[in-house]
Amino acid sequence: MKNTLRAKFKRGSMAGMASVGATALLLTGCGAAPDAGGTATQTASDYTGCIVSDSGGFDDQSFNQSSYEGLKKTEKDLGIKVNQVESKTNNDFEPNLRAMVAANCDLTLTVGFLLGDATKTQAAANPNSHFAIIDFAYDPPISNVKPIIYDTAQAAFLAGYLAAGTTKTGTVATFGGIKIPTVTIFMDGYVDGVKYYNEKKGTSVKVLGWDKAAQDGSFTGDFEKQDVGKQLTQNFLDQGADIVMPVAGPVGKGAGAALNEAKAAGKDVRMIWVDSDGFLTAPEYKDIMLSSVMKQMGEAVETVVKEDKDGKFTNTPYVGTLANDGVQLAPFHSYDSQVSADLKSELDQLKKDIVGGKLKVESAASPKV
Amino acid sequence: MPEERHPKHADQHAKPHRTTPAADETAAEVAVDTAGGAMSPSAVPASAQSGQLPGGPDTLVRKIFTGSGVVSVLAVLLALVLGGLLIAATDQRVSATAGYLFARPTDFLSAVWDAATRSYVALFQGSVFNPRGASLAVRFAPLMDTLTIATPLITAGLGVALAFRAGLFNIGAQGQIIIAGILAAWVGFALHLPLVLHLLLVLVAGIVGGALWGGLVGLLKARTGAHEVILTIMFNYIALYFLRYLLNTPAFQRPGESNPISPILDPTAIYPQIFGSQYRLHLGFVLAIAATILVWWLLNRSTVGFEFRAVGANPKAALTAGINVSRSTILVMAIAGALAGMSGVAQVAGTEKVLTDGVAATYGFDAITVALLGRSTPWGTFAAGLLFGAFRAGAVQMQIQTGTPIDIVLVVQSLIVLFIAAPPLVRAVFGLNPRRKKPAKAGKTPQAATTGGAA
Numbered sequence: 093m094k095n096t097l098r099a100k101f102k103r104g105s106m107a108g109m110a111s112v113g114a115t116a117l118l119l120t121g122c123g124a125a126p127d128a129g130g131t132a133t134q135t136a137s138d139y140t141g142c143i144v145s146d147s148g149g150f151d152d153q154s155f156n157q158s159s160y161e162g163l164k165k166t167e168k169d170l171g172i173k174v175n176q177v178e179s180k181t182n183n184d185f186e187p188n189l190r191a192m193v194a195a196n197c198d199l200t201l202t203v204g205f206l207l208g209d210a211t212k213t214q215a216a217a218n219p220n221s222h223f224a225i226i227d228f229a230y231d232p233p234i235s236n237v238k239p240i241i242y243d244t245a246q247a248a249f250l251a252g253y254l255a256a257g258t259t260k261t262g263t264v265a266t267f268g269g270i271k272i273p274t275v276t277i278f279m280d281g282y283v284d285g286v287k288y289y290n291e292k293k294g295t296s297v298k299v300l301g302w303d304k305a306a307q308d309g310s311f312t313g314d315f316e317k318q319d320v321g322k323q324l325t326q327n328f329l330d331q332g333a334d335i336v337m338p339v340a341g342p343v344g345k346g347a348g349a350a351l352n353e354a355k356a357a358g359k360d361v362r363m364i365w366v367d368s369d370g371f372l373t374a375p376e377y378k379d380i381m382l383s384s385v386m387k388q389m390g391e392a393v394e395t396v397v398k399e400d401k402d403g404k405f406t407n408t409p410y411v412g413t414l415a416n417d418g419v420q421l422a423p424f425h426s427y428d429s430q431v432s433a434d435l436k437s438e439l440d441q442l443k444k445d446i447v448g449g450k451l452k453v454e455s456a457a458s459p460k461v
Numbered sequence: 462m463p464e465e466r467h468p469k470h471a472d473q474h475a476k477p478h479r480t481t482p483a484a485d486e487t488a489a490e491v492a493v494d495t496a497g498g499a500m501s502p503s504a505v506p507a508s509a510q511s512g513q514l515p516g517g518p519d520t521l522v523r524k525i526f527t528g529s530g531v532v533s534v535l536a537v538l539l540a541l542v543l544g545g546l547l548i549a550a551t552d553q554r555v556s557a558t559a560g561y562l563f564a565r566p567t568d569f570l571s572a573v574w575d576a577a578t579r580s581y582v583a584l585f586q587g588s589v590f591n592p593r594g595a596s597l598a599v600r601f602a603p604l605m606d607t608l609t610i611a612t613p614l615i616t617a618g619l620g621v622a623l624a625f626r627a628g629l630f631n632i633g634a635q636g637q638i639i640i641a642g643i644l645a646a647w648v649g650f651a652l653h654l655p656l657v658l659h660l661l662l663v664l665v666a667g668i669v670g671g672a673l674w675g676g677l678v679g680l681l682k683a684r685t686g687a688h689e690v691i692l693t694i695m696f697n698y699i700a701l702y703f704l705r706y707l708l709n710t711p712a713f714q715r716p717g718e719s720n721p722i723s724p725i726l727d728p729t730a731i732y733p734q735i736f737g738s739q740y741r742l743h744l745g746f747v748l749a750i751a752a753t754i755l756v757w758w759l760l761n762r763s764t765v766g767f768e769f770r771a772v773g774a775n776p777k778a779a780l781t782a783g784i785n786v787s788r789s790t791i792l793v794m795a796i797a798g799a800l801a802g803m804s805g806v807a808q809v810a811g812t813e814k815v816l817t818d819g820v821a822a823t824y825g826f827d828a829i830t831v832a833l834l835g836r837s838t839p840w841g842t843f844a845a846g847l848l849f850g851a852f853r854a855g856a857v858q859m860q861i862q863t864g865t866p867i868d869i870v871l872v873v874q875s876l877i878v879l880f881i882a883a884p885p886l887v888r889a890v891f892g893l894n895p896r897r898k899k900p901a902k903a904g905k906t907p908q909a910a911t912t913g914g915a916a
Binding site: 147175177178180181182183184187188191192195205206208209270271272273276313456 | 860
């Protein structure tokens with residue numbers, strides 16, 4: 093009894109689905125057929141640029157994604173061919189890299205320190221292929237690998253100074269995803285920027301979440317769990333912080349959520365985003381986005397690929413600094429009017445001092461070049 | 462699982478299994494019949510109704526693990542077909558030609574066929590044989606890669622399969638691989654010993670680490686009655702976060718660096734490559750074959766294995782027959798852990814050569830799938846491990862040659878699991894389901910019958 097009922101129902105739903113599907117096909121399939129003949133897109137160049145992600149994948153909203161987008165932009169700008177392969181686990185690194193070499197890549201871009209060993213092995217085995225690796229450098233250098241690294245502390249220093257200059261509670265905060273040099277370098281610069289402000293102005297702005305001397309602080313433990321970032325941020329708010337800089341990729345969204353809630357509850361709180369201009373890339377938090385510490389990976393990738401394409405490959409590391417705009421402090425966007433003209437000119441002066449070498453920003457994680 | 466009904470006696474008896482089996486059985490039956498006292502007893506005891514008791518020999522989980530071999534093959538086939546359709550659906554040319562489907566349908570159909578076959582050809586070329594290779598050695602390189610990737614899958618899969626045969630659902634291969642990896646890697650980079658001895662010690666450290674981590678679960682289950690699924694899942698977390706902690710300590714980092722990555726293992730601690738340095742295939746694969754033979758022997762020829770199977774089939778009957786169930790639980794989990802430990806060693810001493818927090822990759826969880834597909838038999842697991850190794854190795858070529866996202870391969874793998882976990886579904890698709898047989902036969906598919914009735 094039940095079974096027959098079910099069978100009827102099943103048949104009925106199948107017929108319904110089929111008709112819906114057929115309608116959809118009718119609606120979508122009515123276009124005219126194009127003329128036969130070659131429509132193959134011509135690539136202007138035989139140059140092939142390739143990229144291998146780490147296990148984060150190209151949609152990690154962090155350095156894999158920025159590098160990938162940089163290469164995709166280069167594909168359009170320079171008319172090169174692009175091959176990409178995503179690693180799901182650390183086990184995929186070596187086969188992926190070997191496959192890229194076998195696919196005749198002129199330059200293979202690898203992302204992150206985890207790929208350091210695999211890149212080194214493949215570079216040694218294929219001395220005629222060129223490689224570039226992001227956020228990692230070799231000591232001693234390897235002749236056919238170009239490191240792309242960033243002195244992020246310089247831009248984070250400006251962000252710290254800005255935070256100290258705009259805080260209303262006298263307390264600012266930061267936290268990281270995992271304690272690795274590419275994360276702590278942000279936190280070092282930020283803390284130093286606040287400290288410098290205190291020295292100059294005789295204030296005593298506190299920084300929660302990172303102790304530069306001890307090289308220890310608050311971390312969420314990965315780049316995935318946004319709720320942990322939210323919790324940490326709420327803790328910071330409870331301790332009186334009003335500006336938070338999360339250095340944790342997508343986990344920064346957890347911080348954004350906590351700050352949005354606090355703002356809705358009437359608190360004057362702000363966030364400093366990292367890697368990209370958060371006002372543009374994380375628009376759901378643009379109302380609290382004071383500024384961002386940007387690492388311009390796309391530009392770096394494009395520069396390195398262009399150099400290699402023009403036959404000017406070198407293994408000298410590309411170091412993103414304030415001087416070459418590899419790292420930057422993003423515009424203030426909607427907070428522009430709330431940052432005083434004095435503070436803005438001080439920041440400009442600081443940038444000039446850092447570029448000119450008058451002011452040294454140091455971090456244990458700074459590139460040693 | 463029948464053990465769950467024991468704990469109410471556990472405080473009176475140090476060993477829950479010491480209660481009189483007969484009395485316990487009756488109590489269990491009553492509990493099932495009355496939903497733990499919530500309902501009045503039915504006229505016909507639950508055990509006499511259609512279908513069988515969840516604790517009986519034909520539990521759903523058991524069905525899943527021991528479905529017929531035909532179903533495994535059909536599940537793979539079905540998953541490949543569906544995967545092909547998915548590949549076609551994500552293909553650009555297919556969506557372009559779909560726009561004028563009615564004007565020239567052949568374009569659309571050939572685009573679909575092209576997209577799917579090109580991807581699978583690339584998958585084959587990336588996992589078995591690459592006809593475009595310059596030399597014979599290069600042409601067979603994909604096969605070697607398949608075997609390399611299959612190595613940890615096979616040993617971890619054996620661990621899961623063995624535990625299942627003893628009635629334990631071992632989700633803990635991941636944690637066991639991690640603990641084994643930590644110990645093996647530490648011995649590999651911190652100690653500097655002569656050739657052979659060093660590698661041997663690395664292997665022993667890994668196996669002992671895995672066995673301890675697995676055996677601990679067995680011990681907790683046997684002594685306290687805690688469920689092994691919960692235990693193993695939690696032990697996975699403990700292992701992972703312990704590993705992350707260690708990688709943040711200088712003892713596990715490279716001198717002068719603070720990235721969470723260990724020093725490279727000494728050359729003396731690395732598995733030798735079987736067919737020379739052009740392939741990644743290492744001695745671990747030979748050990749995986751040996752492990753498969755060992756597990757086969759253990760299960761089918763040894764007394765211990767017979768006890769495992771007896772406990773797995775019916776712990777209470779085994780207890781009545783004089784088998785020490787607690788001892789079997791501890792022992793089987795320790796052996797399962799040791800097998801997973803071999804995967805950990807294959808990772809740090811075979812392919813990775815360093816310790817990172819991704820040392821176990823997803824092998825611990827893939828191992829469950831492998832054991833499922835292999836129907837918990839040693840050689841079935843071996844074959845399933847090879848198949849999954851081939852999927853993984855071929856996925857690289859699939860990405861590069863055709864731009865098919867690697868996630869599609871994972872979708873195909875997941876579909877396989879789905880179909881294996883639902884044999885009636887596969888049989889229905891291929892029209893193999895027995896068409897409303899006599900009621901006596903209904904007991905053959907008790908789960909379908911009971912769930913159907915409930916819906």
